[in-house]
Amino acid sequence: MKVEDFDFNLPEELIAQTPLKERTKSRLMVLDKHTGSVTHETFQNVTNYLQPGDLLVLNDTKVLPARLHGIKEETGANIEVLLLKQDETDVWETLVKPAKRIKEGSVISFGEGKLKAVCIGEKEQGGRLLRFEYEGIFYEVLDELGEMPLPPYIKEQLEEKDRYQTVYAKERGSAAAPTAGLHFTQPLLAELKEKGIRIEFITLHVGLGTFRPVSVDSIEDHDMHAEYYTISAGTAEAIRETKKTGGRVIAVGTTSVRTLETAAREFGEVKQSSGWTDIFIYPGFEFRAIDGMITNFHLPKSTLIMLISALAGQQPVLAAYEEAVKEKYRFFSFGDAMLIIDGKGDKTNDSH
Known part of the structure; x- marks a missing residue:
C-alpha cells in the first residue's frame, strides 16, 4: 500500500493556529464506519451519539513545558x-x-x-x-x-499554557498533547457520566515521532517510534465488562487506540499492563479492543490518517476529509473533531 494513497489537498488556512475560547464549541463530524455517511454537529452534542453502557477511554498524559x-x-x-x-x-x-x-x-x-x-x-x-x-x-x-512544545505547523504563540493540556491531564511525560481530548470540559464529562456512559483512563506519553513525516513510499516500510503506555486493572476490567454487556468501547484519540490495541494484540484482550508500543495501524488491521473513536483531523499522508482509515475505510475517510475541507473544518491540534462510530447513536434528544 502506497503512502500517496492517503494524500489530500489541504489549504493552509484550515490549519487551526489557536484554540477556540470554549472547548466544546468545536465542530464535530460524525462518520458512520459502516455506511460512510457524514453528519455535521458541534462537539457539545457528542452525548447524543453515545448510549448508556458505552465506555469512553481517555489518555490522561500531561504535556511537559518541554x-x-x-x-x-x-x-x-x-x-x-x-x-x-x-x-x-x-x-x-x-x-x-x-x-x-x-x-x-x-x-x-x-x-x-x-x-x-x-x-x-x-x-x-x-x-x-x-x-x-x-x-x-x-x-x-x-x-x-519551559514553554509548551507546540507542533511545528502552529506558528502562533499560546496565550494560556493550559489550552494545550486536557482538563483531565494527570501523568507527566508527554512531548505533545493527546489533542482529541482537548474538546472535553469537566461539565461535559459529568453529563456523559449522568447519561450512563462510563469513563476510564489509560496513559500513553506522546513522543515527538508523532509529527514525523512518513518518508518511505510503501507503508509497510515505515518504522513507528516507540511510546510508553500504562493500562490500569480498573480500565481493563471496565473494557471487559463493556464488551460482555454489549456496550461500545470508544477511544478518545489515536494514542488511546494504539494503547488498547497493543494490549489486545499481546494478550488476546485488554489486560492491566505497561510497556513500550510501536504498533502501526493501517488498513487491513484487525481491531480487537475498540468499536469507535473520537479524533481530530490529521495531516495528509500521516500515520494518523492511515489509522482512522483502518477503522472506517480509506475511501470513506478521504471522502469525509474532502467534505471537511469543503465545509472549512479546522484541522490538526487546535482544530475540530471527528467521531467514527457505527451509527447506533442515542438520538432521542437530538435537535435536528
Missing part, C-alpha cells in the same frame, strides 16, 4: 532544548538546536542560571544527553522556565 531557551555558558550562543525522555533522575534525552554547538562537557544555562544542563553524551540527529542541575523541584523549575 521547550527551553538558554545560552551556552562558554560563548553566550542561544541554544534551544527540547526534552524528550527521562533516562534517570535529572538525566534527559533531548533535541538541541543548533546541535553542533553542544559537545560533551558543554554547559547550557536557563533563566539566568536557575537551571543548568551539562552535556554528557551525543546522539544522532541533534540528540543530546543532558544532566540538569537546579535547586528545589525540577518540575516546578520547568513550569517556570
Whole structure:
C-alpha cells in the first residue's frame, strides 16, 4: 500500500493556529464506519451519539513545558532544548538546536542560571544527553522556565499554557498533547457520566515521532517510534465488562487506540499492563479492543490518517476529509473533531 494513497489537498488556512475560547464549541463530524455517511454537529452534542453502557477511554498524559531557551555558558550562543525522555533522575534525552554547538562537557544555562544542563553524551540527529542541575523541584523549575512544545505547523504563540493540556491531564511525560481530548470540559464529562456512559483512563506519553513525516513510499516500510503506555486493572476490567454487556468501547484519540490495541494484540484482550508500543495501524488491521473513536483531523499522508482509515475505510475517510475541507473544518491540534462510530447513536434528544 502506497503512502500517496492517503494524500489530500489541504489549504493552509484550515490549519487551526489557536484554540477556540470554549472547548466544546468545536465542530464535530460524525462518520458512520459502516455506511460512510457524514453528519455535521458541534462537539457539545457528542452525548447524543453515545448510549448508556458505552465506555469512553481517555489518555490522561500531561504535556511537559518541554521547550527551553538558554545560552551556552562558554560563548553566550542561544541554544534551544527540547526534552524528550527521562533516562534517570535529572538525566534527559533531548533535541538541541543548533546541535553542533553542544559537545560533551558543554554547559547550557536557563533563566539566568536557575537551571543548568551539562552535556554528557551525543546522539544522532541533534540528540543530546543532558544532566540538569537546579535547586528545589525540577518540575516546578520547568513550569517556570519551559514553554509548551507546540507542533511545528502552529506558528502562533499560546496565550494560556493550559489550552494545550486536557482538563483531565494527570501523568507527566508527554512531548505533545493527546489533542482529541482537548474538546472535553469537566461539565461535559459529568453529563456523559449522568447519561450512563462510563469513563476510564489509560496513559500513553506522546513522543515527538508523532509529527514525523512518513518518508518511505510503501507503508509497510515505515518504522513507528516507540511510546510508553500504562493500562490500569480498573480500565481493563471496565473494557471487559463493556464488551460482555454489549456496550461500545470508544477511544478518545489515536494514542488511546494504539494503547488498547497493543494490549489486545499481546494478550488476546485488554489486560492491566505497561510497556513500550510501536504498533502501526493501517488498513487491513484487525481491531480487537475498540468499536469507535473520537479524533481530530490529521495531516495528509500521516500515520494518523492511515489509522482512522483502518477503522472506517480509506475511501470513506478521504471522502469525509474532502467534505471537511469543503465545509472549512479546522484541522490538526487546535482544530475540530471527528467521531467514527457505527451509527447506533442515542438520538432521542437530538435537535435536528
